[in-house]
Structures are given as C-alpha cells and as structure tokens.
Amino acid sequence: MSPDERAALQRHRLWGLVDRLLAADGVQGRRLKEAGVGGGSDVTLAGLRGLPFTTKQDLWDNYPFGMLAVPRDQVAAVHGSSGTRGRPTLVAYTRADLDLWAAMCARSLSCAGASPGSVVHNAYGYGLFTGGIGIHQGAVALGATVVPMSGGMTDRQVRMLADLRADVLTCTPAYALRLGEAVAEAGVELPALKAGLFGAEPWSEELRAAIEDVLPVKAMDIYGLSEVIGPGVATECLEQDGLHVNEDHFIVEAVDPSSGVPVEDGTPGELVFTTPTKQALPLLRYRTGDIASLNRGECDCGRTLVRMSKVLGRADDMLVVKGVNVYPSEVERVLLGSGLVRPHYQLVVDRRTPAARLLVACEALSGDPRAELAHRLHESLGLTAEVVVLPAGTVPRTEVGKAVRVVSWEDGGPPLPGLS
Ligand SMILES: [Zn+2]
Incomplete structure (x- = not known):
C-alpha cells in the first residue's frame, strides 16, 4: 500500500472513530465536543494533533467499564495489567x-x-x-x-x-x-x-x-x-x-x-x-x-x-540520581557494551538517605571491572553509581513476566545479598 493510499484509509477510519466516540458520549466523546468537533468529517489527519489526549488516568477514573464504546454484553474478553504503582488497568475486546x-x-x-x-x-x-x-x-x-x-x-x-x-x-x-x-x-x-x-x-x-x-x-x-x-x-x-x-x-x-x-x-x-x-x-x-x-x-x-x-x-521508569535523569536501558547499554560483565544486572536505588544512591549489581566475566564500569557510566551518562560485583549466577534471573530491572531499597536489609 502506498503512503497516499494508507493516508486515505487512515482518514476514513479516523472519521469513523470520531463518530463512534461522539455517539458513545464517554469522556473522549465529551472532550471532542468541547473541542468543537461535531462529527468525523470535521477532522483531518493533519488536524489530529489538535485533538484532546487520552491518558491512563482516564482508564483508572473510568475503571472497569466506563470507557466502553459498545454495550457490555458485546465484550468478548478483557485483559489488563496489575500496573505500575499497583493500580490495575483493564482493557476490553469485542x-x-x-x-x-x-x-x-x-x-x-x-x-x-x-x-x-x-x-x-x-x-x-x-x-x-x-x-x-x-x-x-x-x-x-x-x-x-x-x-x-x-x-x-x-x-x-x-x-x-x-x-x-x-x-x-x-x-x-x-x-x-x-x-x-x-x-x-x-x-x-x-x-x-x-x-x-x-x-x-x-x-x-x-x-x-x-x-x-x-x-x-x-x-x-x-x-x-x-x-x-x-x-x-x-x-x-x-x-x-x-x-x-x-x-x-x-x-x-x-x-x-x-x-x-x-x-x-x-x-x-x-x-x-x-x-x-x-x-x-x-x-x-x-x-x-x-x-x-x-x-x-x-x-x-x-x-x-x-x-x-x-x-x-x-517516562515513569526514569531514574533521578543525584540530579541526573537516566533510563535503565541506558545503563544496560553501557554495562553490556563494556564486554566486562555478563548480561544479567539489577539496579538498586538506595533511598535510605535523602540523596538517592544508585547501586549497579552485576556479574563479572573476569577480574574486577568495578572501577572501569563506574568510570564508563560517568563518562557516557554523567551518572555517579557504585558498581557491585556479585558471584556468577546470583543476580536474580527472570523466570516469569517482565524483568525487574530496578528495585528500591527503602529501609531494612538490602534487597540483594552482598550489598551494603
Ligand atoms: Zn523493514
């Protein structure tokens, strides 16, 4: 399909979406009306950027079925996530x-x-x-x-x-x-x-x-x-x-x-x-x-x-360590790119003191890579971190679900053995 043909298809489908949202009269439809949209034909692809956003907060506020655009009995399945910060997000499918x-x-x-x-x-x-x-x-x-x-x-x-x-x-x-x-x-x-x-x-x-x-x-x-x-x-x-x-x-x-x-x-x-x-x-x-x-x-x-x-x-996963903003994947890039450690790591944010400290737990391929890795993290990301080398096989592996890349150390003993 050529980009022009696809744009025509997108526009046609977007009109249908806007009409359905207006008819459902939920939070998205009401926002469209407030924005002066009376029907799908008022909207162009280029004008999409002027339409209101929808957020995860909307899903939470209307949990579980408040944002459905079809009658509840047409829902064939639900899925969702336990969610960041423990709030479930539920979605529905016809x-x-x-x-x-x-x-x-x-x-x-x-x-x-x-x-x-x-x-x-x-x-x-x-x-x-x-x-x-x-x-x-x-x-x-x-x-x-x-x-x-x-x-x-x-x-x-x-x-x-x-x-x-x-x-x-x-x-x-x-x-x-x-x-x-x-x-x-x-x-x-x-x-x-x-x-x-x-x-x-x-x-x-x-x-x-x-x-x-x-x-x-x-x-x-x-x-x-x-x-x-x-x-x-x-x-x-x-x-x-x-x-x-x-x-x-x-x-x-x-x-x-x-x-x-x-x-x-x-x-x-x-x-x-x-x-x-x-x-x-x-x-x-x-x-x-x-x-x-x-x-x-x-x-x-x-x-x-x-x-x-x-x-x-x-955006939620960004770490702020001593005034430096960094995504876990950026730390991963430096660690694994060094060739000094095995590809298993965990980031521990020590919040027991007001200025959070970042501990990078990893497993060495050989020797002691701590100083070199700390140097590279600082050079590439401006990040001040303490690198902790744990015995091979002891950084937690992911067996089920998503990897836990970042853990918070709020109080009590360390979340991983070998940290101090
Ligand atoms: Zn390709």
Missing part, C-alpha cells in the same frame, strides 16, 4: 477486536520471519497479561503451530524447544537470556531455531547482541501495550533497524512529554497512539509514556510503514 489483534500478531510474526508451518514456542505469560494470549492467537491465525508454554519451568521449556524443533521463540528479552543460559547448561543444540520475537519491556542493542550470543536466533523487537491492543502494534523486520508500526490500525505520533507538542521525526518523544478500528475501547491520542523516535525513511525490507526506534524507556 470479537472483531480479537480478530484484529490476532491479525496484527500474525503480521508481526510474519514480519520477523515466521510462516505457516512454523513452530512458535510461546513463553510469554498467559493470563490477563496480553503477551501470551496475543501471540498465541497470532500464531494460530498465521497457520503456525503454537506451543503455549507461558513463563517459568525453564528446564521443561528447554526440553520442549529441542523436542518440538521450534523455529520461532517468543518471550521477554530477559527470559530469552535465562533460556539461553539454561540451554547451555543442559548442553542442548537447537538447530531449528532461527528467530526470536522479544518484547513487553525496553531492551537495548547490547542486550540483543547478548541474546544472539546465547541463542541461535536473530532477535527482533516487538512492541505493544494492552491499552492499544497488546503485542502486535509494531515489530522489527529482519533488517533489525526500527519497528514497523501497523499504522493502518494504529496511528502513531511522538510528542514532547512535558508540552504534548509533536516532536520532529528522529527526535525521541512520548509515543501517542490513536486506534481508529478498535471497537470496545477505541482510543484517541493515547499517551503511552513510552519514549521513542519515529523514522519515515524507506526500509530495506520494502515496507513503507513508519518505523519507531527501540523504546528508550517509560
């Missing part, structure tokens, strides 16, 4: 939404090299979390064979990977590392495995190299969040040079997180999504909190879909 989601995940799997007949080993968690069931439905829609492993029980995962000769692995990047470690410990070969689709948390190019080092895969990034639909919003192709956004269904913008004003392509900003075709919970200009940049240049794979960079971090 049957048509589930079909769309499956199609988007099938497209993502295919973008990363899966095909009908592929064996997809799916180690994302199954449940309210969208990762497991989203990829599962996508693999079925693609015509692949899905192995619904969910997370955990790593020894059994290694056995199934080998026995069923999976060619595609899907899980969080942190769990891919753990699996790679377990595969080596078991002395198993995985000759059929060729691609991995890893997401649900920000990860760096350096972590990609670490995964490709321990597993025989080309490691691709997949992006999504439950509010927008789940996994399948954007995916890297085999070029591994940015994630193609499925913008026929998810219109993306990047905005300055403080002012909300759109930033130039190539400049990191907060991703904002509009979902013109979703039925149960359509969203207008939803603020994701995820920071990335957009690239409309042509990709060598031939796709014309806009690309987003890997997510640098979530």
Whole structure:
C-alpha cells in the first residue's frame, strides 16, 4: 500500500472513530465536543494533533467499564495489567477486536520471519497479561503451530524447544537470556531455531547482541501495550533497524512529554497512539509514556510503514540520581557494551538517605571491572553509581513476566545479598 493510499484509509477510519466516540458520549466523546468537533468529517489527519489526549488516568477514573464504546454484553474478553504503582488497568475486546489483534500478531510474526508451518514456542505469560494470549492467537491465525508454554519451568521449556524443533521463540528479552543460559547448561543444540520475537519491556542493542550470543536466533523487537491492543502494534523486520508500526490500525505520533507538542521525526518523544478500528475501547491520542523516535525513511525490507526506534524507556521508569535523569536501558547499554560483565544486572536505588544512591549489581566475566564500569557510566551518562560485583549466577534471573530491572531499597536489609 502506498503512503497516499494508507493516508486515505487512515482518514476514513479516523472519521469513523470520531463518530463512534461522539455517539458513545464517554469522556473522549465529551472532550471532542468541547473541542468543537461535531462529527468525523470535521477532522483531518493533519488536524489530529489538535485533538484532546487520552491518558491512563482516564482508564483508572473510568475503571472497569466506563470507557466502553459498545454495550457490555458485546465484550468478548478483557485483559489488563496489575500496573505500575499497583493500580490495575483493564482493557476490553469485542470479537472483531480479537480478530484484529490476532491479525496484527500474525503480521508481526510474519514480519520477523515466521510462516505457516512454523513452530512458535510461546513463553510469554498467559493470563490477563496480553503477551501470551496475543501471540498465541497470532500464531494460530498465521497457520503456525503454537506451543503455549507461558513463563517459568525453564528446564521443561528447554526440553520442549529441542523436542518440538521450534523455529520461532517468543518471550521477554530477559527470559530469552535465562533460556539461553539454561540451554547451555543442559548442553542442548537447537538447530531449528532461527528467530526470536522479544518484547513487553525496553531492551537495548547490547542486550540483543547478548541474546544472539546465547541463542541461535536473530532477535527482533516487538512492541505493544494492552491499552492499544497488546503485542502486535509494531515489530522489527529482519533488517533489525526500527519497528514497523501497523499504522493502518494504529496511528502513531511522538510528542514532547512535558508540552504534548509533536516532536520532529528522529527526535525521541512520548509515543501517542490513536486506534481508529478498535471497537470496545477505541482510543484517541493515547499517551503511552513510552519514549521513542519515529523514522519515515524507506526500509530495506520494502515496507513503507513508519518505523519507531527501540523504546528508550517509560517516562515513569526514569531514574533521578543525584540530579541526573537516566533510563535503565541506558545503563544496560553501557554495562553490556563494556564486554566486562555478563548480561544479567539489577539496579538498586538506595533511598535510605535523602540523596538517592544508585547501586549497579552485576556479574563479572573476569577480574574486577568495578572501577572501569563506574568510570564508563560517568563518562557516557554523567551518572555517579557504585558498581557491585556479585558471584556468577546470583543476580536474580527472570523466570516469569517482565524483568525487574530496578528495585528500591527503602529501609531494612538490602534487597540483594552482598550489598551494603
Ligand atoms: Zn523493514
């Protein structure tokens, strides 16, 4: 589809979305009316940037079903997250939404090299979390064979990977590392495995190299969040040079997180999504909190879909240490890029004193890399951190769900043994 054809499709779909939001008369519809929008035909693609935002706070305020744009009995499934700061976020799907989601995940799997007949080993968690069931439905829609492993029980995962000769692995990047470690410990070969689709948390190019080092895969990034639909919003192709956004269904913008004003392509900003075709919970200009940049240049794979960079971090996850703002993924980049440590780390923010102290817990490949790493963190990020080297195998591994990259030390004993 040419960019012009796609823009015409987006505009047509956007009109439909605006009409549905106005008819539903929920918080989004009322804001549109206040902004002087009386119908879809009042809106253009270029004018989207002038329309009101929707936020996670809106979902919380209208929990659980206050933002539905369809009658409750048309909801075929709910998903959600326990959420940052412990507040659940609930999202809803009609049957048509589930079909769309499956199609988007099938497209993502295919973008990363899966095909009908592929064996997809799916180690994302199954449940309210969208990762497991989203990829599962996508693999079925693609015509692949899905192995619904969910997370955990790593020894059994290694056995199934080998026995069923999976060619595609899907899980969080942190769990891919753990699996790679377990595969080596078991002395198993995985000759059929060729691609991995890893997401649900920000990860760096350096972590990609670490995964490709321990597993025989080309490691691709997949992006999504439950509010927008789940996994399948954007995916890297085999070029591994940015994630193609499925913008026929998810219109993306990047905005300055403080002012909300759109930033130039190539400049990191907060991703904002509009979902013109979703039925149960359509969203207008939803603020994701995820920071990335957009690239409309042509990709060598031939796709014309806009690309987003890997997510640098979530606005919520930014650490402020002695006046320096830093995302955990930036620390990851320095640690793993040094070649001095194993790819397992945890950041401990010691808040027992007013000026928070950052401890970087890692495992050395050899020798004592503490001084060198502290120097590199300061050189690259301006960050003052204490590097703590723990015995090999003792930095916590991710067995289920998303990696815990940052822990807070509020009082009492250290959250990890070996810290002081
Ligand atoms: Zn591409």
